[in-house]
Amino acid sequence: MEKKPFVTLKQVQEMTKTYKTPFHLYDEKGIRENARKVKEAFSWNPGFKEYFAVKATPNPFLMKILQEEGIGADCSSYTELLLSDTVGLKGHEIMFSSHVTPDEDVKLAAKLGAIINFDDLTHVDHYAKLAPFQETMCCRYNPGGEFTLHNEIMDTPRDAKYGMTREQMKEAFSKMKQYGVKHFGIHAFLASNTVENGYYPKLARILFELAVELSREVGVHISFVNLSGGVGIAYRPDQKPNDIMAIGEGVRQAYEEILVPAGMGDVAIFTELGRFMLAPYGCLVAKVLHMKHIWKEYVGLDACAANLMRPAMYGAYHHITVLGKENAPCDHMYDVTGGLCENNDKFAIDRMLPEIEIGDYVVIHDTGAHGFSMGYNYNGKLRSAELLLQEDGSVKQIRRAETPEDYFATLDLDAFRKKAEE
Numbered sequence: 001m002e003k004k005p006f007v008t009l010k011q012v013q014e015m016t017k018t019y020k021t022p023f024h025l026y027d028e029k030g031i032r033e034n035a036r037k038v039k040e041a042f043s044w045n046p047g048f049k050e051y052f053a054v055k056a057t058p059n060p061f062l063m064k065i066l067q068e069e070g071i072g073a074d075c076s077s078y079t080e081l082l083l084s085d086t087v088g089l090k091g092h093e094i095m096f097s098s099h100v101t102p103d104e105d106v107k108l109a110a111k112l113g114a115i116i117n118f119d120d121l122t123h124v125d126h127y128a129k130l131a132p133f134q135e136t137m138c139c140r141y142n143p144g145g146e147f148t149l150h151n152e153i154m155d156t157p158r159d160a161k162y163g164m165t166r167e168q169m170k171e172a173f174s175k176m177k178q179y180g181v182k183h184f185g186i187h188a189f190l191a192s193n194t195v196e197n198g199y200y201p202k203l204a205r206i207l208f209e210l211a212v213e214l215s216r217e218v219g220v221h222i223s224f225v226n227l228s229g230g231v232g233i234a235y236r237p238d239q240k241p242n243d244i245m246a247i248g249e250g251v252r253q254a255y256e257e258i259l260v261p262a263g264m265g266d267v268a269i270f271t272e273l274g275r276f277m278l279a280p281y282g283c284l285v286a287k288v289l290h291m292k293h294i295w296k297e298y299v300g301l302d303a304c305a306a307n308l309m310r311p312a313m314y315g316a317y318h319h320i321t322v323l324g325k326e327n328a329p330c331d332h333m334y335d336v337t338g339g340l341c342e343n344n345d346k347f348a349i350d351r352m353l354p355e356i357e358i359g360d361y362v363v364i365h366d367t368g369a370h371g372f373s374m375g376y377n378y379n380g381k382l383r384s385a386e387l388l389l390q391e392d393g394s395v396k397q398i399r400r401a402e403t404p405e406d407y408f409a410t411l412d413l414d415a416f417r418k419k420a421e422e
Contacts, residue, residue: 002326003237004028005041005283005363009323012285012361015234015387015395018203021361022286022303023371023401026057028065030281031368032391035069038273041248045255047268051095053229054080056274057282058370059386061168061398063087073267074229074272075114078105085112091108095185096139099162106130112408114299117187117226121168124175127268138185139164141210149198157190160198166210173218183223193232195274197243200227201250202370204269208258215264226270227251229420233279235317235366240418242276263337275369282368284384290362299356304338305345308367309374312344319365320348328354336362340379372399382407 006027015023035050042048051074052066058080059120063073064087072093084094089365093229094114098105101123109116110131117138118124127133142163143351148158157163164172186207191199204227234241259267284307290300310316320336322328330353336348347364356362375383384404387395 003319003365005321019385022307024170025283025285027389031065033367038244040246042269044252045269049270051274052275052277055259057278058083058373059398060087078108079106103130106294116327121164121172122170130344133179133181136183138187139169139180141169141188173214173220175190179222184220185224189228194233195232195239197246197253200247201254203227204251212262222267222272224268228272229274231276231310237319278368279366284364284367286362288358297334299334301338304340307384308371308377311347321363322354323361325354
């Protein structure tokens with residue numbers, strides 16, 4: 001099976017007249033359509049809010065597109081908070097979830113009026129030393145054990161460093177109540193990149209039941225339940241993708257069965273989707289520089305793991321299209337590599353593709369989330385540009401490529417030279 005890229009060879013050839021490969025390219029039309037579909041899926045809940053996980057793609061131009069579609073920001077660091085502020089997101093348009101957090105990060109989140117999500121019981125009393133408590137605050141829950149779906153283990157929360165136990169949640173809510181918090185949120189992330197419509201509904205049932213129990217035991221108003229992220233995408237062309245409408249309906253059924261009978265029909269549903277929001281609407285465009293014929297057939301690209309770390313780090317699958325050869329038979333087996341001095345710098349291993357030649361352009365799919373953002377400078381490699389394919393078909397550079405001057409900018413070379421001359 002084949003995935004269809006959102007860009008053609010002709011378009012890429014035109015782009016490369018101005019912008020050097022490799023570059024990450026994003027599809028504005030796809031991003032906007034997907035954002036609207038997510039909102040439609042949860043439109044049954046009047047308070048629904050999606051908070052885009054900034055870590056997935058920290059680019060203010062993309063965050064602004066999402067803001068225009070009514071989407072907020074999920075932040076976990078000082079810099080991500082600054083990005084959100086720059087975009088114009090304010091107050092409860094920002095969720096701040098962080099687990100090992102410098103005081104200055106917490107202070108900035110409080111200053112911006114973000115909803116702060118406590119990851120640990122000790123954070124509650126520590127926060128009292130840093131900033132006034134807000135009327136609406138949140139705690140992150142970790143139920144421990146294994147998270148299963150249809151008797152299949154999806155993940156193991158007991159091994160996760162995030163969140164509090166149930167008893168800690170109860171104690172944290174009691175403390176927060178004493179500090180003057182009036183509206184409480186519950187947050188949890190129990191599995192990553194699930195391609196399974198049942199994940200959110202099952203997570204929702206766990207959190208809805210907890211919400212009812214804590215509301216009664218502590219005597220607090222549960223304002224929202226944040227289902228966090230974990231809804232993944234079909235990286236492989238033979239995978240069945242998530243149906244966000246079915247997912248939203250599954251959460252609605254759980255809501256009607258658990259929260260409404262408990263008199264908690266005013267609870268808002270929040271989500272923090274990064275991968276689902278943007279991954280399919282970004283790709284890495286690269287050019288074939290080299291062909292190598294030894295024990296295997298190698299295709300060498302001008303991109304490397306510094307541009308897309310996931311295959312090297314996780315062995316993750318990303319589909320590859322050779323532009324202009326979309327309909328050619330995939331009858332050649334290649335390892336598709338970059339130029340790092342690391343043998344794991346491979347985008348694909350034993351991948352069946354059309355016959356490739358030096359000068360071909362390839363699209364590596366689904367890099368719109370956790371693609372550029374995980375880049376690094378090993379081997380002195382420089383991060384690429386980011387481009388936006390706008391709805392009208394024009395292309396806009398939304399981040400320029402790094403230069404050697406950027407690489408050396410944090411070094412005091414003048415002091416080094418002076419020392420060397422002495």
